[in-house]
Amino acid sequence: xxxxxxxxxxxxxxxxxxxxxxxxxxxxxxxxxxxxxxxxxxxxxxxxxxxxxxxxxxxxxxxxxxxxxxxxxxxxxxxxxxxxxxxxxxxxxxxxxxxxxxxxxxxxxxxxxxxxxxxxxxxxxxxxxxxxxxxxxxxxxxxxxxxxxxxxxxxxxxxxxxxxxxxxxxxxxxxxxxxxxxxxxxxxxxxxxxxxxxxxxxxxxxxxxxxxxxxxxxxxxxxxxxxxxxxxxxxxxxxxxxxxxxxxxxxxxxxxxxxxxxxxxxxxxxxxxxxxxxxxxxxxxxxxxxx
Numbered sequence: 001x002x003x004x005x006x007x008x009x010x011x012x013x014x015x016x017x018x019x020x021x022x023x024x025x026x027x028x029x030x031x032x033x034x035x036x037x038x039x040x041x042x043x044x045x046x047x048x049x050x051x052x053x054x055x056x057x058x059x060x061x062x063x064x065x066x067x068x069x070x071x072x073x074x075x076x077x078x079x080x081x082x083x084x085x086x087x088x089x090x091x092x093x094x095x096x097x098x099x100x101x102x103x104x105x106x107x108x109x110x111x112x113x114x115x116x117x118x119x120x121x122x123x124x125x126x127x128x129x130x131x132x133x134x135x136x137x138x139x140x141x142x143x144x145x146x147x148x149x150x151x152x153x154x155x156x157x158x159x160x161x162x163x164x165x166x167x168x169x170x171x172x173x174x175x176x177x178x179x180x181x182x183x184x185x186x187x188x189x190x191x192x193x194x195x196x197x198x199x200x201x202x203x204x205x206x207x208x209x210x211x212x213x214x215x216x217x218x219x220x221x222x223x224x225x226x227x228x229x230x231x232x233x234x235x236x237x238x239x240x241x242x243x244x245x246x247x248x249x250x251x252x253x254x255x256x257x258x259x260x261x262x263x264x265x266x267x268x269x270x271x272x273x274x275x276x277x278x279x280x281x282x283x284x285x286x287x288x289x290x291x
Contacts, residue, residue, distance in 0.1 A: 038092060039063050045087045046080060051155050053078040053178030072097045079156070079176045100250075101195040102177040104158075104170050108189045109205045109268070110143040111165035115219040121145075131186040140218040142207040144168065144189055153184035172199065194249040198271065202252055202259060204229075205268040209242040216264065223266040229258035 042063035050058040054077050056065060066075050072094050077084050082098055089096035115138035121130055127149040135141040146166040151159045158174035159181055161167070168181075168190070181190045189207055196202075204223055208215045212224030225243030237251035238258060247258070247267070259267045 036067050039067050041091050042066055042088050045084060045091065046077060047084065049079040049155055049176075049178070051079050051176070051178035051180055053176065053180070066092065070094070078102070078178050081176070102192045103172060103175050103195050103201075104177060104179075104181055104190050105193050105201065105203055105205075105270075106144070106168050106170060106189055107191055107203065107205050107207050108142075108144040108167060109221045109266070110138055110140055110219045111167055113165070114221045115140055115143060118218075127184075128186045138218050140208060140215075140222070142187055142189075142209065143219060144187070149184045149186070150181035150190055153180040155180065196249065196252075196254060196270075200254055200272055201249070201268075201270045202254055202256065203247050203249070203268055204245045204266055206244065206266045209244050211243055215243070221265045223262075224264055226263060228261040228263065229267060232257040232261040 043060045046059040054062045056062040086096050117137040118139050125147050127145040127147045130145050136143050158171045206223040208222045215222035230238045237248045259269050
């Protein structure tokens, strides 16, 4: 092969490369996407947890959604909390829209004490896997399996399995209400609820829809669908469906009347003072001032 042919081939290839580069340059200019620089500013303010609690795949996706929406209505970062929402609003010149603070709660009290094991599970340590095989060691078809799918789903170390009860426990100080544990539980035993005034909450800690006798046979603190709590509530905060009571945290006034009426203790009250201390405190408050 002569040198002239080699040089000609090199020249042709070089020309093709130059033409292709010019074409790519003009195409990139014509079809380039100009990204709003505010997206980077907002993304830098977010906690970079990528927990999905905001409803988006990651923090940057959430930042893009806020900038494009031009409003913070319905957009919230549970991991960042109020401080992050206010900071983002300030950067974008928007009004911060803060939702009701929430926290995850476990709607099951089926511990070893209240729901003794009738069988023993040996298999993959996964609630999802075990749920596809059997009803559970206590024979409650809706009870916690205690294998920790919710624990593994939490990026904030806010859940652990109690060694005594074998039930998950939520750390109120660490939980950011991202909802990852809610999605992880195959029996839908974890729920996001309003934190409530003074961090006080009342909810039905049971998901069993069996009839009363069957439910109580497997768990002594199961909801038996008796309806006594429904009659005690003056605020229409309680509904009864499929043998299971449910308390709407938006309507509940935390009066605690339903707690006293529940015959099985299925209704849980969190962070309330003991009733005797509460009455004593009220008497002190209402006592006339000495002149």
